[in-house]
Amino acid sequence: xxxxxxxxxxxxxxxxxxxxxxxxxxxxxxxxxxxxxxxxxxxxxxxxxxxxxxxxxxxxxxxxxxxxxxxxxxxxxxxxxxxxxxxxxxxxxxx
Numbered sequence: 001x002x003x004x005x006x007x008x009x010x011x012x013x014x015x016x017x018x019x020x021x022x023x024x025x026x027x028x029x030x031x032x033x034x035x036x037x038x039x040x041x042x043x044x045x046x047x048x049x050x051x052x053x054x055x056x057x058x059x060x061x062x063x064x065x066x067x068x069x070x071x072x073x074x075x076x077x078x079x080x081x082x083x084x085x086x087x088x089x090x091x092x093x094x095x
Contacts, residue, residue, distance in 0.1 A: 004074065005053035009044040014054025030055065035062045 008015035013022045013030075020043060022030075030040050040055035041048050060072035069076040078088040 003049055004051040004056055005042060008053040008057075009042060011044065012042075012052065012054040014052070014058060016054065031058060034059050 010017050011020045013020045013027065034040050034055045035058065037059065040052040042050040042052045044050075056074070057072065060069070060074070060077060063069045063077065063080075064072045069080045081088045
């Protein structure tokens, strides 16, 4: 089962204190699939079991702006998933 970081890692390219330098093309590609609903894995976790918090927060903000969820939180996402008949945690689709 995947984990989701509570906060971005120090070098998160999206929200870290010392962001990893990635190309603009790579950033756009990741943001594109994140806002489409695919999780991005944290680059700091060699086990590939942790969802990137910075990427998740991007998705939550977009989902809130489009009205898919009530607030940009994991709890609001879980609530919306339950209302749609989905089980939160089993939806993880990683790149």
